[in-house]
Structure formats: structure tokens, C-alpha cells
Amino acid sequence: MNETKDTTGTDGGGMIEMNHVGKWYGEFQVLSNCSTSVNKGDVVVICGPSGSGKSTLIKVINGLEPFQEGTITFNGVSVGDRTTNLSKLRSQIGMVFQNFELFPHISIIENIKLAQMKVLGREDDEARNRSMELLERVGLSDQRDKFPAQLSGGQQQRVAIARGLAMDPIAMLFDEPTSALDPEMINEVLDVMTELANDGMTMMVVSHEMGFAKRVADRVIFMDEGYIVEDCSKDDFFGTPRGDRAQLFLSKILTH
Amino acid sequence: MESGGFDTHIIFHSIPFLAKGMLLTLELTVLGIGGGLVFGTLLALCRLGKFRALAFAAGTYVNFFRSMPLILVIFWFYFLIPLVVGEEVGAFQSVLTAFIMFEAAYYCEIMRAGIQSVRVGQAHAGQALGLTYQQNMRYVVLPQAFRNMIPILMSQAIVLFQDTALVYVVGLSDFLYSADIVANSENRLMEMYITVAIVYFSMCSLAQFLVRNLQKKFAHE
Ligand SMILES: Nc1ncnc2c1ncn2[C@@H]1O[C@H](COP(=O)(O)OP(=O)(O)OP(=O)(O)O)[C@@H](O)[C@H]1O
Ligand SMILES: [Mg+2]
Numbered sequence: 199m200n201e202t203k204d205t206t207g208t209d210g211g212g213m214i215e216m217n218h219v220g221k222w223y224g225e226f227q228v229l230s231n232c233s234t235s236v237n238k239g240d241v242v243v244i245c246g247p248s249g250s251g252k253s254t255l256i257k258v259i260n261g262l263e264p265f266q267e268g269t270i271t272f273n274g275v276s277v278g279d280r281t282t283n284l285s286k287l288r289s290q291i292g293m294v295f296q297n298f299e300l301f302p303h304i305s306i307i308e309n310i311k312l313a314q315m316k317v318l319g320r321e322d323d324e325a326r327n328r329s330m331e332l333l334e335r336v337g338l339s340d341q342r343d344k345f346p347a348q349l350s351g352g353q354q355q356r357v358a359i360a361r362g363l364a365m366d367p368i369a370m371l372f373d374e375p376t377s378a379l380d381p382e383m384i385n386e387v388l389d390v391m392t393e394l395a396n397d398g399m400t401m402m403v404v405s406h407e408m409g410f411a412k413r414v415a416d417r418v419i420f421m422d423e424g425y426i427v428e429d430c431s432k433d434d435f436f437g438t439p440r441g442d443r444a445q446l447f448l449s450k451i452l453t454h
Numbered sequence: 455m456e457s458g459g460f461d462t463h464i465i466f467h468s469i470p471f472l473a474k475g476m477l478l479t480l481e482l483t484v485l486g487i488g489g490g491l492v493f494g495t496l497l498a499l500c501r502l503g504k505f506r507a508l509a510f511a512a513g514t515y516v517n518f519f520r521s522m523p524l525i526l527v528i529f530w531f532y533f534l535i536p537l538v539v540g541e542e543v544g545a546f547q548s549v550l551t552a553f554i555m556f557e558a559a560y561y562c563e564i565m566r567a568g569i570q571s572v573r574v575g576q577a578h579a580g581q582a583l584g585l586t587y588q589q590n591m592r593y594v595v596l597p598q599a600f601r602n603m604i605p606i607l608m609s610q611a612i613v614l615f616q617d618t619a620l621v622y623v624v625g626l627s628d629f630l631y632s633a634d635i636v637a638n639s640e641n642r643l644m645e646m647y648i649t650v651a652i653v654y655f656s657m658c659s660l661a662q663f664l665v666r667n668l669q670k671k672f673a674h675e
Pocket of ligand 1: 246247250251253
């Protein structure tokens with residue numbers, strides 16, 4: 199057994215490596231010189247004011263948005279490289295969206311089965327079994343034949359998480375998974391995410407749920423105007439945030 | 455024979471003949487819609503796709519056919535296809551080709567609007583799961599686009615159903631032309647034209663009724 203080197207990553211870095219990433223929408227620079235590294239099993243919470251580039255930072259990692267400067271590698275594979283098979287790379291990264299984005303025209307179980315069958319080539323039975331396992335895990339096995347619109351927001355988001363997990367991803371990205379939910383449904387989703395983190399899943403989570411960050415995160419990234427202005431351990435972040443903007447931001451969201 | 459009064463016998467007598475005409479009308483409608491929809495969807499994908507040249511070609515095609523009267527397109531294919539192919543292809547084939555090519559231009563625009571009506575987040579979700587562009591279109595985007603577009607697709611289909619009446623110009627006996635033949639040979643214009651109107655009206659109403667039910671069934675969104 200090779201004990202000298204982590205099995206993930208080929209360049210000695212973490213599972214997700216961003217180096218000096220820059221991205222523009224036309225003239226407008228959304229990401230500036232963003233560098234960070236996420237190791238296997240890390241949970242990183244990203245926060246920052248609206249429009250600071252949090253969603254964009256998440257989307258460049260699995261190539262949903264192209265970037266113009268710097269490099270990103272996921273599990274040793276260069277995301278920006280033209281020769282990279284992006285579909286294959288994406289199938290290894292689960293993604294959960296603010297608005298759930300379940301497919302409205304097919305049932306819950308079909309939502310979870312679809313990519314297993316089309317991307318991973320699983321047989322119908324195998325995909326169904328895996329889907330039921332995951333539905334049970336998020337507590338929704340009795341909802342399998344319903345359509346997304348028949349579920350509450352919290353239930354839909356749990357299904358969306360199950361759909362991502364069905365691909366057996368090695369990392370999960372979350373973009374404000376609870377901010378479209380009614381307050382009473384936030385915890386059911388955070389509980390599922392907490393469990394996932396405790397199981398050792400590598401996670402990047404855009405969220406303003408500071409309670410969740412305090413409980414679960416290893417690190418916190420604070421973004422402002424396209425820059426990563428804080429990237430430190432949770433204790434440092436909540437103990438002694440250095441930047442004024444981060445301090446101001448924190449005091450705003452912690453008081454309510 | 456005297457042509458006074460409303461003669462219902464003539465209608466019953468000509469049912470087999472009219473039914474044959476209706477069969478042709480329906481055949482042209484169904485095949486025209488099917489072919490037009492497939493070709494139109496391909497055109498829409500080209501127009502929305504990354505390849506500039508394809509998008510431009512598809513756009514030009516659509517604008518061209520949308521500025522032509524259908525009857526002119528029917529004439530063209532009737533007289534041009536034999537010239538290109540080098541042999542007779544038959545009125546039915548040439549008319550069907552004309553319908554498909556013509557309808558595709560309209561279906562393209564309908565599908566383009568339909569595809570754009572699907573939220574970008576849906577495409578992102580499919581992509582993020584690792585679906586390829588084609589798979590994402592086929593399993594995620596197009597089914598939703600079709601569903602959003604059902605009312606417009608259906609009214610376009612009903613227009614085509616009515617437009618098939620134009621095939622008399624190349625000598626094909628569709629429903630209307632068949633009725634016309636009876637009307638003139640038996641000198642029963644009123645009976646036949648009223649019957650034709652009732653049939654067209656009933657069939658279009660039925661189609662609209664079915665569409666509305668279909669929409670209700672799909673309403674779980
Ligand atoms: N498709 C786009 N075209 C042009 N500008 C965009 C596009 N998407 C985002 N932007 C801009 O890029 C900036 C960063 O957007 P992003 O969505 O990453 O911010 P965010 O931090 O996630 O904000 P929020 O908290 O509101 O979700 C914003 O100013 C936004 O207006
Ligand atoms: Mg955002």
C-alpha cells in the first residue's frame with residue numbers, strides 16, 4: 199500500500215485546488231485572483247454579501263461557468279482544460295441549488311434514477327434500489343411516486359440532495375440550499391447536510407446559516423466583490439475575523 | 455334532378471367517397487406535424503446552438519419559409535422535386551415534403567420559445583449530474599419545452615389540418631376537394647359545403663377539447 203501519498207489529487211494538493219482564478223462577464227470581473235484548496239473530507243462554508251461571487255465560485259469548480267484566468271483542478275483533473283471530459287467530471291461532484299431544480303415532469307424516484315442510468319449506466323433495478331436507499335436516508339421513501347410540485351420545499355431539497363448522492367460523488371457543492379425555504383423547514387435540510395459532513399463527505403457550502411458553519415465547518419471563506427478576503431479555520435473566523443468588511447457582515451447576520 | 459330543398463340522401467351516399475378524402479387529409483396532417491416537429495426541433499437546436507454557421511443557416515431557412523405563402527411552396531415542390539430527383543415522385547410525396555419543410559419553420563420558432571421558457575437552472579441541474587448536452591436536451595429540457603408549448607403546437611396543428619385543403623391545386627382529393635367533386639357533379643353545393651363546415655368544426659372542437667384535458671392532466675407542476 200502506498201502510504202506516502204494521498205490517493206486523491208495528483209499534484210500533492212487537495213481535492214479541489216483553485217489558483218488565481220479570474221472570471222469576467224463581459225467587462226465585469228466577477229472573480230478576482232481567487233485561490234483556495236479543499237482537502238478530502240473538508241467542509242468549507244462560503245459566505246459574503248449578495249453579488250460577491252459566491253455562486254460563481256461554486257459554478258466554476260464543476261465547469262458550469264467558464265473562467266478566463268488561473269487554474270482549477272478537481273481530484274487532479276484540470277477543469278479549464280479543453281480536453282477534459284466535463285460530463286464525467288461533473289458526475290463525480292454533487293450539486294445542490296437554491297431552488298432545488300428537481301425535474302418537474304418526472305416523479306421523485308425518476309428524478310433520482312435518471313442520471314444513474316444515463317450517466318453511470320446502471321440497470322433499472324440497481325438504480326431503483328440505490329434511489330430507495332437514499333430516499334430512506336433523507337426520510338422520504340414514502341414520497342417516491344409523487345411529483346416534485348407535490349412536495350414541500352424542505353422535502354424537495356432533501357430529494358435534490360439524494361439525487362446528487364445517487365451518483366456516488368466524491369464531493370458536494372451547495373449553493374444556498376436553505377435560503378428559499380420557510381424557516382420551519384431549514385433544519386430538516388441542515389440535519390441531512392450535517393449527517394453527510396459527519397460521514398466524511400467533502401463539501402463546499404454557500405450559506406449564511408452561521409449556526410451550521412459553527413457546528414460543521416472546518417473552514418470559512420468570506421468573499422467580497424469577487425475576492426476571497428478571508429479563508430481561515432472556523433475558530434479563527436468566529437474568534438477573530440480580521441477584515442472590517444467581514445466583521446461588519448458577521449455582526450449583521452449574527453444579530454438576527 | 456331538381457336541386458331545390460335540402461337533400462340528406464346525397465350526403466349519406468357520398469360518405470365512403472368523403473371518408474377517403476378525410477383519410478388523405480388526416481394522413482397529410484399527422485405526417486406533416488410529425489415530420490415538421492422533428493425537423494423544426496432540430497432547426498431550433500441549431501438556432502440556439504454554439505455553432506454560428508448552423509445557427510445562421512437555420513435562421514435564414516426559417517425566415518425564408520415564413521415569408522412564403524404555403525401554396526407557393528406546394529407548387530415549388532410539385533414542380534421542382536421531379537426536376538431535382540429526375541423522376542416523378544407523385545403528388546402526395548411532394549405535397550407532404552412541402553408541408554414538412556414549411557411547418558418546420560413555424561415549429562422551430564415555437565420550440566425555440568419553448569426551450570427558452572425552461573429555466574436555466576434546470577439545464578444546470580442536468581449538466582451538474584453529468585448528463586451530456588444531448589442527454590440534457592432529450593431528458594430534461596425538451597420534455598418541459600414540449601409541455602409548455604402544447605397549446606401553441608396544437609393550434610399550429612389545427613391550422614395545418616385546415617391548410618391541407620390547399621392540395622387540390624395539385625389534383626389530390628382531400629376531404630374538401632372530394633366534397634367539392636360531389637357538390638359539382640350532383641349539383642348539391644349547399645348540402646356538401648354545409649356538411650364540410652360541420653365536419654371541420656366538429657373535428658377542430660374535439661381536438662381543442664382533447665388538448666385542454668391533456669393540459670389538465672399535466673397540471674401537476
Ligand atoms: N450570467 C450573468 N451575466 C452577467 N452578470 C452576472 C451573471 N451572473 C451573475 N452575474 C453578476 O456577477 C456577480 C456575482 O454573482 P453571483 O451570483 O456569483 O453572486 P452571489 O455572491 O452568489 O450573490 P447572491 O448572494 O445574491 O446569490 C453579481 O454582480 C451578478 O450580478
Ligand atoms: Mg448566489
